[in-house]
Amino acid sequence: MSEPTRAEVCAVAIAECFRGDGEILMSAFGTTAAVGGRLAKLTFEPDLMMTDGIATAVETVPPVSGKAGEEPVKGAWLPFRTIFDVVWAGTRHVVMMASQIDRFGNQNFACIGPHEKPKAQLLGMRGAPGNTINHKTSYFVPNHSNKVFVEKVDVVSGVGNDRAAALGERSSRFHDLRRVVSNLGVFDFETSDHSMRLVSVHPGVSVDEVVEQTGFELTIPNHVPETRLPTDEELHLIRDVLDPEGWINNEVVA
Numbered sequence: 001m002s003e004p005t006r007a008e009v010c011a012v013a014i015a016e017c018f019r020g021d022g023e024i025l026m027s028a029f030g031t032t033a034a035v036g037g038r039l040a041k042l043t044f045e046p047d048l049m050m051t052d053g054i055a056t057a058v059e060t061v062p063p064v065s066g067k068a069g070e071e072p073v074k075g076a077w078l079p080f081r082t083i084f085d086v087v088w089a090g091t092r093h094v095v096m097m098a099s100q101i102d103r104f105g106n107q108n109f110a111c112i113g114p115h116e117k118p119k120a121q122l123l124g125m126r127g128a129p130g131n132t133i134n135h136k137t138s139y140f141v142p143n144h145s146n147k148v149f150v151e152k153v154d155v156v157s158g159v160g161n162d163r164a165a166a167l168g169e170r171s172s173r174f175h176d177l178r179r180v181v182s183n184l185g186v187f188d189f190e191t192s193d194h195s196m197r198l199v200s201v202h203p204g205v206s207v208d209e210v211v212e213q214t215g216f217e218l219t220i221p222n223h224v225p226e227t228r229l230p231t232d233e234e235l236h237l238i239r240d241v242l243d244p245e246g247w248i249n250n251e252v253v254a
Helices: 006-017 031-042 080-088 128-134 161-167 207-212 232-242
Strands: 025-028 056-058 074-077 092-097 136-141 176-182 185-188 197-201
Touching (some): 006 031, 006 232, 031 136, 080 128, 092 128, 128 161
Parallel strands (some): 136 176
Antiparallel strands (some): 185 197
16 A cells, blocks of 8 residues: 555544543534544444534445445434534544644634734634534634734634633633644644643654744644654555545645
8 A cells, every 4th residue: 555645644633632531412514524434433443433524423434535325314303403512511622724823722714814804814713612612622724824823813713721721710711722733733722831842743844844834932842743644554555445536635735
């Protein structure tokens, strides 16, 4: 089997975000994130729940590209109105994307520039405020640069660790920023002030490159390992089952 692509390494890193989650709802936005979440369910986290994107929870895992295959096995009726019960109960882990993110994990995909008169209108707040304050949240950035990893986001869509702490325990007790995966490396917030830390760099990427492309000061451990490579089984699942047309390779900047 050929060497893994950068996108395949990212997909495995995203799958690792769900390790240990057990029976909660997995949500992932973006093609690579979707592959990563589904890969986790097919391997080490089989109890993860996922939806068909409409109104049911499904047990079988559909591909993101290629033929849809057989009709999925439906596990439960899960219309949109009940998703909020799952969100507010903390029984969900979402991987969102970020147009901007800062050192404490404040995230923006609403607009670029002042909110009252933005230079560019993006998605809006969407569900980011409720997601981040109620359950586990991770982020995926397919093109890491100092325009995305910024000192201060223009608008706060997703609540970061500093803002959550300022809200007090009653409002922030379910706030849980897990990881950030980019096309350069993996990051977490396991520091004394809950700011971003470099966990690993992807094969072919140096720590200096990550630092250069980040617009704030990262915590850098004395030893930064390489992100783990996909196993042969994981490569088979990515290439032959989940994404036979290789769409993730068009999303991730190598």
